Amino acid sequence: MFKLTRKVEYALIALRHMQSKGSEVVTNTKEIAEAYDIPVQLLAKTLQQLAREGIIDPVQGPHGGYRLTANLEDLNLTDFIELLEGPMGLMDCYFDSRCEQLRVCNIRLPIVKINDSIRNLFNQMSLADLTK
Amino acid sequence: MFKLTRKVEYALIALRHMQSKGSEVVTNTKEIAEAYDIPVQLLAKTLQQLAREGIIDPVQGPHGGYRLTANLEDLNLTDFIELLEGPMGLMDCYFDSRCEQLRVCNIRLPIVKINDSIRNLFNQMSLADLTK
């Protein structure tokens, strides 16, 4: 429980790798996958998702790959995670009201507070903090 | 991703319920299960686990149930979660060194920092904060 998904980790690894090479350089999936022992197909899908979200820019054809476009200073960890994985919350009722216990739940408020603290923590944190 | 398990939630709900009734009162599983729409058998197992851990005290036989014994001021959320679910960490390498990427991982340190912040946050928080 309570783990970042591999997808998020792989995405961060890739972004950090690309950032260290500068934003003009084109890096291809295979290079990253081999450098970090990540299943290529899975990384490929993940990078495609990052490209759809406008964080990296695809370059097709031979010598293609991706170029880092987003300013990682401006992207916080909450947004990044939700971009890749959808809504993030400690408890179902944060993003889905179908919890059976909702009407009678006696711990919701304290849990909401903890959840807010974590989201806040993640909001303060730019991707640049993680990749520099 | 990133959710508290139902087991943890049910345990907190039960503890809060018991706390509100005072620590001398014996409360049985069925009462709690019905009040909060929790599957009885599942709650039963969870309360048995809390009893084994010494947080509540079992009273067997008819009119039996559990009595709250631990001082919830003294129990923090990290310990509580780990008591029920085992080691808690944002990433595998926090409690298991078999991650394939470990040797080459370029994001481990920043992730460790975030993980520490969260554990720290949870350490500051006593169960009493959540149940009062």
Next chain:
DNA sequence: ATTAAATACGACTTTATTAGTCGTATTTAA
């Protein structure tokens, strides 16, 4: 034009985790 190296993308399968159920034994108040 052809080839080959790359991205694009959805469907699928596998594995892991979480959630919930069942059966049976034990304890004990009435």
Next chain:
DNA sequence: TTAAATACGACTAATAAAGTCGTATTTAAT
């Protein structure tokens, strides 16, 4: 003796995460 409760492990079901496959498209180089 009965019935209401806990004790506990094995099992099953549901959900989520991780990984794979097949096929199409783009484009630089020859």
